[in-house]
Structure formats: C-alpha cells, structure tokens
Amino acid sequence: MSNPSYIIVGSGIFGVSTALAIAQRHPASRVMLIDRGSRPLQCASWDWTKVVRADYPDPLYARLALEAKEVWRNDPLYKPYYHETGLIWVDDDTFTKAVTSNYSALGAQEDWELMPVAKARELSNGLFANADFGTYDSVYVNWSSGYADAGKALERVIETAIEKGVTFVQANVESITFDEAGTCTGVSVNSREILKADRIILATGAETGALLLRSAPHDSRLHAGDRLAAVGLITGRVRLGAEDSNLHKSAPAFLQARGAFPGGVMPSNSDGDLKIGCDITLANQVELLPGTFLSTPPEQPESVHKEMADRLKTYLTSLSRRILGDRAEALDIQDCRICWDAMTPGQDFIISAHPHAQGLWIATGGSLHGWKFFPTLGNYVVDMLEGKLEPELSARWDWNKDDVSFSSKRWFPSSQMSAL
C-alpha cells in the first residue's frame, strides 16, 4: 500500500503528533483526525501548563526526554511555548541518585544541583519560604527543566497539521467497525455514519478501554483488560494579578512527591494562570458490561466537576499550603477538575499494532508523564507503523508486553472518585 489513508481518533498529544508526523513524512496520504471536543480540548493534553523534564529514574525515558527537550528548545514550532525556569523536586535520594546517574551515563549537560533547603527557601523572593521540605536537608533542583504553555502549544500544532493537509473532524466515535474477517475498516460516528480508512489509530487516552469494549463486546481478545486504566488527578487554576504573576512566571515548578498531599505548583503561564495539581490518583470503576469492570472517565465530566467543586478545592488548597505556606490563603482556585489519563501498569506508553485486528493500532498511555514528548511522539508512532521502531522501544511499548499487571503500585489509583 503506497499511500494508505488514516483515521486517528483523539486529538491529544498522541493523536496530534502522529497526524503531523504522517503529514510530514507522507504528504500524499489522507489523514483524518477525529475528536469529539471542539478546540481547545478538555482532554489530558489540554492544560494551562505542563512540566517538561528529563529527570527520570528510568534511563529510557531520560534519553527520550532529553531528545524531546532539544526540540522544545530549538524547533520554531515548539520553542515559543517552552520556558526553562527550573524544577524543584522534593523526594528521597533514591530518586535523585537514579536521575543523576542517568545523566552521567548519557553524558547529558543538565544543570542540576542538590540545594540546601535553607537556600531553596530563598528562591524567587522567598516564594517557597514556608514550603514543607519534610526532614530533608537538601532538595533536588534542575535548572534545565521547565514547563510548556500546554493548551497553546496543542492548538498551534493542530493548526500546523491542518495546514499540512490533515482534516480535523469533530465527532463522537461510538465504535470501531470491523469486516467479517475481523479487519478494522473504520469508525462509526454521530449515530450510524461510518468513516473509513485503511489504518485506524486509537489515540483516545483514558477512554481507550471503554471504546474497545463497546466496539467488540463479545470478543475479549480485543479488550484492553489490565493494560490500560483511566486515572484521574485533581487540578485547578488561579488567575494571578500582575504582581504575583511576575513572581510566579519565572519561578521553578515545585513538585512534592511524598506525603499526604503530593503534587505541584507550576509557574504561571503567559496569561497569568497558575496551575495547581494534586497527585492523589483516582479511579472511576464502573461495570461497562455485565461482569466487566473498568476504570473510565465519567460520561458527564462537567456535572461531576460542578457537584464536587468544593471537595476538589479542599485538596488543592491543602496542597498549595504545603508549597506556598500562608501565601496559599489568598489564592482563589477556580476551574477545579479531575483530569483523566490512561495509566499502564509499567508506566510505559502503548505504541503498537493491535495483535487481534488487522488495520488497528493503539497510541496512548504511560501514566501521567507523556506530555513532554509531544514533539517527538508522532515520529515513534510512524516508525512503529513502518516497522522501523528500535527493538527496545518496540518491546517496551508493545500491546502484548509481558508485564501487563498493575504490579507497580506507586501510581495505582489510591481512591475511587466516588469516595472523595
């Protein structure tokens, strides 16, 4: 097939990056990008700000994140949205040792230090003077890490993909369609309209498991099973005044990895929006088919957010007090939401053919850390489609990776959303 046609479901970072990479490598291919949301999107990838860092204990993701950061720093498409204001990471020294030995092994020129806590309290005019540093004497600070204006970057890359010939379709995909031989042929949208293509790529994030179940309720070989689960994190935003915005916009991101209220306070973006994100992980376990339970985002997220607004705010206020001390009292936290991502047991992406359906591919997952790879992800997906993905990546991102149980419990959802 010289120029296959593509349907990509989902315009988060996986779908958009893949659409752009196909359009760049194969300009004659027809690419349709489908999402139910209008832009800007309320998906995991749409956000006020996201952390961009290569501080990974896992050498593979450290290497890939260093590569992505080079694109963030230098590519005119991404560079305007990237800001290297540093990252403070409060964690035990197992994390620091693993991260920094990766940098040594990779020969990376990262500007990191173990900063005495007393000095960290003086950073950014004492912004973190009353932060909870636990019993640590020093804290990991990386001045080569930073953040991106996430929503704006996502919108710009969608526009670029469209300029390069990608068709954006706003529609709800109800199910994937198959022919009698079980080959995937297209998707059914908006009550019975069928859109067809040679290759269907699901980049549907936290909803991937539910979509596969709906599409083939009687064929468990097609289901995600324990490979993907929807995990929700609580986030909210404060619109800062000019003075506070000046202080926060050049401050490092501050991440608390431990304790009762883990999470972070981000630098403020160009609109003066300060994001607060609580890393308590939530599940929404529902019985989608008789006897089949799955964690999936709620069907009416807006009404859930409205109903739970006070409770969500309480979590974010407690977390911001741990980081900003008394300054947190003045923060008017708005737009509280639970943002859902597709978690995989080993925190690896899934970038893989579906082994039980010709014509069907999956690109999503990875447990709450994938956004920073936005500039490079699509190239890996296209490499995978062309059978060119390096063997280590194929093995880690394969649908049938051996480790498909939730054995790594750190990010396993600690509570049910309904129990908040």
Ligand SMILES: Cc1cc2nc3c(=O)[nH]c(=O)nc-3n(C[C@H](O)[C@H](O)[C@H](O)COP(=O)(O)OP(=O)(O)OC[C@H]3O[C@@H](n4cnc5c(N)ncnc54)[C@H](O)[C@@H]3O)c2cc1C
């Ligand atoms: C709160 C939070 C904070 C995070 N912070 C960071 C960070 O700081 N740095 C970092 O690197 N990573 C971060 N991550 C992780 C990162 O945001 C995600 O891993 C990544 O955005 C997931 O992208 P995706 O394309 O898989 O899914 P999504 O962005 O969720 O996109 C999936 C899209 O598919 C669409 N869709 C699904 N089903 C259908 C359907 N049936 N029909 C039509 N459309 C459909 C949805 O509307 C959605 O737009 C964070 C995640 C969360 C939840």
